[in-house]
Each structure stands twice: as C-alpha cells, then as structure tokens.
Amino acid sequence: MDEPTKQIVIPAGFRFAGVHCGLKRNPNKEDISLIVCDSPATAAGVYTTNKVFAAPVRWDRARTPSDKIRAVITNSGNANACTGPQGEKDCAEMAAIVAEQIGAAADEVLVMSTGIIGVHLPMEKIRHGIAAAAGQTGVEAPAFLEAARGILTTDNGIKIASRTAEIDGRTFKISGMCKGAGMIAPNMATMLGIVLTDAPLSTEQTQTLLRDVAEETFNCIRVDGHMSTNDTLLMLASGAEGGAPLTDSQVAQLRHELKAACEEMAKLIPADGEGATHLIKVDVEGCATREDAKKIAIEVADSPLVKTAITGGDPNWGRIVSAVGYAGVTFDPLKLELRLNDILLYQTGTPVKFDAKTVSHSIKGSFETHVQLTLFEGDASARIWASDLTVEYVKFNADYST
Amino acid sequence: MDEPTKQIVIPAGFRFAGVHCGLKRNPNKEDISLIVCDSPATAAGVYTTNKVFAAPVRWDRARTPSDKIRAVITNSGNANACTGPQGEKDCAEMAAIVAEQIGAAADEVLVMSTGIIGVHLPMEKIRHGIAAAAGQTGVEAPAFLEAARGILTTDNGIKIASRTAEIDGRTFKISGMCKGAGMIAPNMATMLGIVLTDAPLSTEQTQTLLRDVAEETFNCIRVDGHMSTNDTLLMLASGAEGGAPLTDSQVAQLRHELKAACEEMAKLIPADGEGATHLIKVDVEGCATREDAKKIAIEVADSPLVKTAITGGDPNWGRIVSAVGYAGVTFDPLKLELRLNDILLYQTGTPVKFDAKTVSHSIKGSFETHVQLTLFEGDASARIWASDLTVEYVKFNADYST
Known part of the structure; x- marks a missing residue:
C-alpha cells in the first residue's frame, strides 16, 4: 500500500474555489466547487453506465473528450437526477453562469452534481454561489482544499491525492479530488472525481489515460454494489508545464504516477464507506x-x-x-x-x-x-x-x- | 397471495421418517429425514449452478431424471461440501445404507445435505440415524412433519405446502417440504426442497414440470444473493394414484396446482430470511x-x-x-x-x-x-x-x- 500523500502539489494553470450557497444546511460546509483553467485544457470523462443518469452526466458526456475546457463547476447537496427537462435546463444554466463569469462559452464548462435525487436545483442560490466562487479563486492549497470540500456529501472528510512525475528532466504535477461514501448514500448520490495535471497532453492521450487508469482504480471499488445515476470522473490537462507535447513513452511514465494518485483516491471511498470498519x-x-x-x-x-x-x-x-x-x-x-x-x-x-x-x-x-x-x-x-x-x-x- | 395450506395431504406411495442422530446439538431436533417410495418413482432434480458444489449435488445430478427412485435421504447440520474424495465416499455410503435398509440399489437413492461446509460427515452417527429412520417410517401427517423438520437448519419452523388437483374425475395429491433462511446461513448452507405427488408421470413429464415450475418459484427468491453450494430441489412422482398415465392436457392442469404449492413454499424462505422484517x-x-x-x-x-x-x-x-x-x-x-x-x-x-x-x-x-x-x-x-x-x-x- 502506498503511503498517503504528504503534501499537496498544485498543477500549474488551474485556479480553485469552494463556497457555501445554501444547498447544505450547515453554513460552514462548502456546496459549490469551481475549478477554472487559465487556458483551454484537454479534458476527458468517464461516466456511470446507469441507464437512469443525471442531467450533468448527459451534459459532460456530450462535451468530452475536448481540447477547450475552461472550467468544472460542481454542486453538492442536489444530484439534479430524475428532474426531467427542467433539470437539463438548470444544468445548462450552471455552465452558462460560469462561462459568463470567466469569459468563456457554456460549451467549455463541465458540470457535476451530487446529492438528493428528484428535486429541482434551487437556481437562485446556485447563481449567487457560482458568482461568489468565481470572485475568489486561488492557486494555493487552501483554495484547492475549499474546492475539494465543496464536492462532498456524506463523506467524513476530503479525499485528495497528489503526485509528481519526473520525466526526461521535466516535472509534471498531478492532483485530484473525489467524493463518495455509498454508491448511493441515503438519497444522496454518487462518486465524483477530478484529476488535474499540468502536462501537455493531446485530447486522445487524455481520454486514453483516463479510461485506462479509471478501469484499474475508480472502477475497482465497491461499497454496496449499487451504481449511481451521477458517477463522473473527469481529467483535465492544462499543458501549463509549458514544454513540448509528451511522447508515447513519456505518457507511459506519466500514467504510472496518475494511476498511483487515482488508486490512492479510489481506496479512500470504500475506506470511508457508510459504517465501514474494514x-x-x-x-x-x-x-x-x-x-x-x-x-x-x-x-x-x-x-x-x-x-x-x-x-x-x-x-x-x-x-x-x-x-x-x-x-x-x-x-x-x-x-x-x-x-x-x-x-x-x-x-x-x-x-x-x-x-x-x-x-x-x-x-x-x-x-x-x-x-x-x-x-x-x-x-x-x-x-x-x-x-x-x-x-x-x-x-x-x-x-x-x- | 394464496392462503397458506390449511391441511396436509399425503400423496399415496410414500413413507416418511425424521430422527435425531447427533448432528444437531439439541437432541429434540431431527437431523435425518427419510422419504421412501413403495415402488420405483419417476424423479427429477434442479441444482445449484455454483461451480463449487457439494458431494450430494454431484450424486443426484448423475441420477436424475430417473424412473426408478426408491428414496431420498437428507441430513441437516453438515453440508458435505468442500470435503473432497472422502465427501464423495460418505455420500455414496449414505445412499448404500438406505438401499440396504429398504431393499433397493444405492443408485435408486437420492441424497441431500445441508449445514456446515468443509467438515467431514460423522458417519457413525449417520449410519445409526438412517437405520433408526428406516425402522420407523409412517404414512400419516406426523411422520411427514418429522421428515420436514429433519431438513431444517437455521429456519424458524417447517416450510411445507399441500395441494389437491381434481382432473377429469381423478384426484392427485401434491405435498412438499423445503428449507432455507439464508442462501448461506452462518456457515450453514442451502435451499433444499422436495415435492411429491402420487400422479403417474413419465420421467420426461416429471423433469419438464419441475424445471418449469422451479424457474417461476424457487428460482425467484432472494435473501442475500449469495448462491449456495448445495441448493437442490427434487420432485418424485409415485404413480400410486393408480390410473393411466397423464395426458399433456392433464399435466398442464397438474402443473397449476404444483406451481401453487411450490410458490407457497418458495415464499416461506425469504419470509423467514435471516433477520427479515419484510x-x-x-x-x-x-x-x-x-x-x-x-x-x-x-x-x-x-x-x-x-x-x-x-x-x-x-x-x-x-x-x-x-x-x-x-x-x-x-x-x-x-x-x-x-x-x-x-x-x-x-x-x-x-x-x-x-x-x-x-x-x-x-x-x-x-x-x-x-x-x-x-x-x-x-x-x-x-x-x-x-x-x-x-x-x-x-x-x-x-x-x-x-
């Protein structure tokens, strides 16, 4: 078993924020999480195979893989699942608000939701939350931790991991956050995860890396065998490390550290499974x-x-x-x-x-x-x-x- | 939902006994159950699809369908599963002892076991138990109830059902017994069931009836989704009603009552599931x-x-x-x-x-x-x-x- 992450490393090219907007009752708990990419990032996603899937899963699935993602917005406390056409509209509006705040197009924003099923999003609260988050993004660990807290539901604590890959004299940073305590917790849905790197990767490299690594990590955890309507794992590569695109052999080396980070995060989910003692x-x-x-x-x-x-x-x-x-x-x-x-x-x-x-x-x-x-x-x-x-x-x- | 059986009817041509031989600690609990057919009965079986299956499953599978079955011997308290070559030998000996007692061949005796996995049968106790059971068989309800108790493990009570089919002026009796409270209870395995009729059925009719009815009844129950190593459902038709072989249309009518009896029994298993409140x-x-x-x-x-x-x-x-x-x-x-x-x-x-x-x-x-x-x-x-x-x-x- 790998040692847990001792230190958070923040991949270059990303900014973070987490705020409380009123989806969770406790005002000290963040329920909006925002990750902004300074420049368009390559992005990939893997999603629940549940036939009953939430609006944000439909939104992201249609927009990944991509080479122009500018942000990921996540709300916790409401899954926006089984919410019909209104749910689709609310999801699109979440993307549009973020886009307006950061000067991007709605299609360049990915969305994740987790929480209660079958209840419409309180959009007034969400609009204020997104604006507040966009106004206070940061690049340091405290901002990253706020964003990591903003995706949690019944979790007992944040679930994050970091790795650094030294490849041919260059240094690439990898960091991720995830959440989940039951495949579906009491009326609260979902495993969500985001993994970030500043490596310059093509869209195809990003998608292949994520799909392969997810199969060996996040797809290998079980709490209760009940598959969620919202499961989403995203990967964003900012390229902000600044060097040349990675060769296949360099990607293979990066994959090793990416898998280690994802494995560390994935294990945190069943370890924090509802009521788990082992x-x-x-x-x-x-x-x-x-x-x-x-x-x-x-x-x-x-x-x-x-x-x-x-x-x-x-x-x-x-x-x-x-x-x-x-x-x-x-x-x-x-x-x-x-x-x-x-x-x-x-x-x-x-x-x-x-x-x-x-x-x-x-x-x-x-x-x-x-x-x-x-x-x-x-x-x-x-x-x-x-x-x-x-x-x-x-x-x-x-x-x-x- | 059908009304529970008000009255036990005993199909003609069968004798029953249940005794305590020492597999269960409580001396008041039967752990040997014997059903004897006066003449060779047609018999069918459906079995666990678990790749890890017990010795008696292998024994019965090789001997059904059949038109010459003379007895079914069941022990509870020990599943004779994962017991290797010794387990196969012990199972064959159980059949041989019964055969000797009733004047039949070992191949004409079916065997079922349920209880702890991975422990060899205490054959000395079993030999005495079978001899005692063979010496006290009866054709009335009390003997049937002894036999029904002899197959139980963690069940809270006997699980039986009876039906009578009136077809073209003839009366056919159907009765069955089953057991099971977890697919595997704590180290105790198995769903077991036996359904008996005095209708004159061919081997093929018996096998087809049992396979079809099992698919809609015993194969439609779930306690915990954990499939046992010993699951066995047997059907024996004695033909002791005495009339001509049943036509296809008469078999279809019999099937209706057979299914009702099996459904009534099958539902008793999840209703008595470990800890079940619904x-x-x-x-x-x-x-x-x-x-x-x-x-x-x-x-x-x-x-x-x-x-x-x-x-x-x-x-x-x-x-x-x-x-x-x-x-x-x-x-x-x-x-x-x-x-x-x-x-x-x-x-x-x-x-x-x-x-x-x-x-x-x-x-x-x-x-x-x-x-x-x-x-x-x-x-x-x-x-x-x-x-x-x-x-x-x-x-x-x-x-x-x-």
Whole structure:
C-alpha cells in the first residue's frame, strides 16, 4: 500500500474555489466547487453506465473528450437526477453562469452534481454561489482544499491525492479530488472525481489515460454494489508545464504516477464507506482473462456474507469459496487456493488446517483485510477494494427517511 | 397471495421418517429425514449452478431424471461440501445404507445435505440415524412433519405446502417440504426442497414440470444473493394414484396446482430470511423479454439500499429507479413507471407528487411490500420475492464465529 500523500502539489494553470450557497444546511460546509483553467485544457470523462443518469452526466458526456475546457463547476447537496427537462435546463444554466463569469462559452464548462435525487436545483442560490466562487479563486492549497470540500456529501472528510512525475528532466504535477461514501448514500448520490495535471497532453492521450487508469482504480471499488445515476470522473490537462507535447513513452511514465494518485483516491471511498470498519482488498490471480478475475473479485466483494464475516473477524472461507463459484466463470474448483491475510485456508478442494484464532486476530487487528484467490487457469488478475457491511450501514440507510 | 395450506395431504406411495442422530446439538431436533417410495418413482432434480458444489449435488445430478427412485435421504447440520474424495465416499455410503435398509440399489437413492461446509460427515452417527429412520417410517401427517423438520437448519419452523388437483374425475395429491433462511446461513448452507405427488408421470413429464415450475418459484427468491453450494430441489412422482398415465392436457392442469404449492413454499424462505422484517414482492412488467424483467427484478431485490429503505419504511423511489438503471437492460427511462403498494411514485422521468407518510405507513403496516415497475417495452414480466436487510441480519452473520 502506498503511503498517503504528504503534501499537496498544485498543477500549474488551474485556479480553485469552494463556497457555501445554501444547498447544505450547515453554513460552514462548502456546496459549490469551481475549478477554472487559465487556458483551454484537454479534458476527458468517464461516466456511470446507469441507464437512469443525471442531467450533468448527459451534459459532460456530450462535451468530452475536448481540447477547450475552461472550467468544472460542481454542486453538492442536489444530484439534479430524475428532474426531467427542467433539470437539463438548470444544468445548462450552471455552465452558462460560469462561462459568463470567466469569459468563456457554456460549451467549455463541465458540470457535476451530487446529492438528493428528484428535486429541482434551487437556481437562485446556485447563481449567487457560482458568482461568489468565481470572485475568489486561488492557486494555493487552501483554495484547492475549499474546492475539494465543496464536492462532498456524506463523506467524513476530503479525499485528495497528489503526485509528481519526473520525466526526461521535466516535472509534471498531478492532483485530484473525489467524493463518495455509498454508491448511493441515503438519497444522496454518487462518486465524483477530478484529476488535474499540468502536462501537455493531446485530447486522445487524455481520454486514453483516463479510461485506462479509471478501469484499474475508480472502477475497482465497491461499497454496496449499487451504481449511481451521477458517477463522473473527469481529467483535465492544462499543458501549463509549458514544454513540448509528451511522447508515447513519456505518457507511459506519466500514467504510472496518475494511476498511483487515482488508486490512492479510489481506496479512500470504500475506506470511508457508510459504517465501514474494514477496507477489504480482494486479489484474484491466475485467471484466463482479466474480465474473469474482475467478475470473481466483484462477487466476493459484494457478498453480504463475506462482508459480514470480515466485520465479525471470522475466517469463514466457505463464504468466500462459494462466492467464487457463482461468479459465472469456468474454473476447476480443485485447483482453487484461498489465502486470508497471507494465511492459507483452502487448497485442492478441501480445507487446510489453520489456526482460526490467528486469522481472526489478523482481521480484527487491522483496518485492511487481504483476500487472495488463485485459480491457476491463466495469467490474468484483478484487484477490488470494498467496504465491509456493518450494523451502522443498515441503521444509516434504514433509519434515514426521505 | 394464496392462503397458506390449511391441511396436509399425503400423496399415496410414500413413507416418511425424521430422527435425531447427533448432528444437531439439541437432541429434540431431527437431523435425518427419510422419504421412501413403495415402488420405483419417476424423479427429477434442479441444482445449484455454483461451480463449487457439494458431494450430494454431484450424486443426484448423475441420477436424475430417473424412473426408478426408491428414496431420498437428507441430513441437516453438515453440508458435505468442500470435503473432497472422502465427501464423495460418505455420500455414496449414505445412499448404500438406505438401499440396504429398504431393499433397493444405492443408485435408486437420492441424497441431500445441508449445514456446515468443509467438515467431514460423522458417519457413525449417520449410519445409526438412517437405520433408526428406516425402522420407523409412517404414512400419516406426523411422520411427514418429522421428515420436514429433519431438513431444517437455521429456519424458524417447517416450510411445507399441500395441494389437491381434481382432473377429469381423478384426484392427485401434491405435498412438499423445503428449507432455507439464508442462501448461506452462518456457515450453514442451502435451499433444499422436495415435492411429491402420487400422479403417474413419465420421467420426461416429471423433469419438464419441475424445471418449469422451479424457474417461476424457487428460482425467484432472494435473501442475500449469495448462491449456495448445495441448493437442490427434487420432485418424485409415485404413480400410486393408480390410473393411466397423464395426458399433456392433464399435466398442464397438474402443473397449476404444483406451481401453487411450490410458490407457497418458495415464499416461506425469504419470509423467514435471516433477520427479515419484510417480504418484498418485486413485479417487473412490460419488458421485451422475461430475461430482461428478471434481471431488473433481481437487481432491485438485491440492492442493499432498496432493502434497507423498505426496512425503514422509506418510500425512497430514487434507490429503486437507479437499481433498474444498472440491470444491464436497454429501456427508455422516460417511460418507466414505479408503484409502491399500488401508489404511483415515478412516471415520465420525473417524480410524481405523493403523500410520503401514506406510503411509509403502508410499508410499515404490512409484512409484505409490493414494488411494481412497468417499462412499456413489451409484454414480458417477472416476479421476485425477497427479504429486506436488517440490523439483525448483519448481527447474525457478523457475530457468528466459526
């Protein structure tokens, strides 16, 4: 596991602001987040595959990839989802207000929303909020942190990561922010994320980088398996580092640090999952294809019986092995091996003698639990990070009332 | 909803016994269940599709459909799953002991097991148990009830149903028993079921009837979405009613009552789901195919956010609509309609005004909650019954320790 970010680095070419405009009840909590690019940035997006998706997802999807993005505006507290034609209109107006404030076109502004579903945006508050944010953007860490707080809903704290890539004597900065505590929290929707760099990247490079890195990071986290209507991950490259466009080999090096930053952020989401007491790392190895490995890892990570076993510190290998069996993947059960926190529990179709107390203590003694499955069917692998399932999750989601 | 069975009818040609042999700690709880057929019965089976399956599943799968089944032996308290070659040997021995006791061949005996995974059967206890059961079989209700208790694990009570089919002046009896409270309960596996009739059916008729009826009943229930290693549903037709073989049209009439009996039993499983406070009936209508409808119903029924909303009596339509959206089915979100307990909540892509208190009271005031989704994409439909998700479910599965 990588060390958490010790220091925030701010990629050149971006300005930040976060303000409170009244979407959240607590006046000390930012609910508008604005990121402005000094010059047109290349931008890419990956979005929820939910057939029921929010207005801002439709807006951004139609405008990415792009080489002329000037801003990203995010509101928290209201998802602008299931809001019909009025929702589309409100989303377009959010972009238009930002555009007017910064001297750009509405088409050059991306929008994200997260919060309650099925309620129209209070546009009067949002108009004031955007104007206030546009008037106070900054390039230092405090402004970045305001913007990172402005996208949160039920999160317990900001989720950010930074990396620096030294490539052929040049220095590229990468920083990102994300949010999410349930795939859908109580009537609050969404995983949102933005990753920024000052590297000069083409539109195609930006889109390919984001798609590849998202598949291995943000697409590998599970809280409750319930896909949101608003999930959005954006990447903006300002090019403000100032040098020549990156070669393919330089992009590959940048990708390494980009993935590290996204992985660090992505893991923060299930770690902060509603009621979570464990972060479960599921590694599935030796599969015929990565798709097979991911299917198995997801079934294990989503099983409420596996999740509750880990909550209870119970090395209940039968629940894990049986979840592997119903993932829809062909494999030889007699070759399957299972390790939990590096201790062998299952091999050759039969249980292995192990000290249950030692395994139980290793689960109870650490926030992270490592489930390792090996199938010996090929070379492909996948890793999923997930929350466990606790009484607090159920209370949080059952006791809440709309 | 059908009325529960008022009276047990015992199909002719079968004898029953249930005894305690020491697999369960409580000496008052039967853990061996025996059903003997006076003459060879036609028999069919449907089984778990889990790649990791127990020894008795392998045994029965190889021996059904059949026209010569003489007995079904079931033990509860031990699943004989993940037990390797010794498990296969123990399963074969169970069949052989029964065969010896009743004067049949081992191949004419089907076997079911349910309980702890990965522990070898205590065969000495089982040998004594089978001998005792074989020595005390009866044809009346008390013997049937002993056998129905002998297959239970964490169930709160027996799960049985009976029907009588009057067809062309003849009377056919149908009775069944099943068990299950979690797809896998704490280290206890499985849904098991047996349905019996005295109708004279061919092997093919028996297999087709069971496969079709299972698809619409036992395959439409969800507790926690975790598929067991031992799921087995058997059907035996003794032919002891004594008349001529049934025509296709007579089989269709029998099917109606058979389905009613299986539906009544199947619903008892999620209704008795671990910690369940609601039975959720999810109806999805107006789909292009039944497969589409079932996919959507399963995603809604499996979503922990939908389950917990119903636990809390919260008419949180956003959670239901968003679960429809990620089922992998193509549809127009603007046409989707949602009713909860017959009250319209969502239509034309926007929320409908409704009295949240009325809906909440209707959820809280009844054990059964009805979720009705209409897609207007075609004529196919599906119905799923599911448990809600409660604090008690999590406690039960997290606090248990192997």
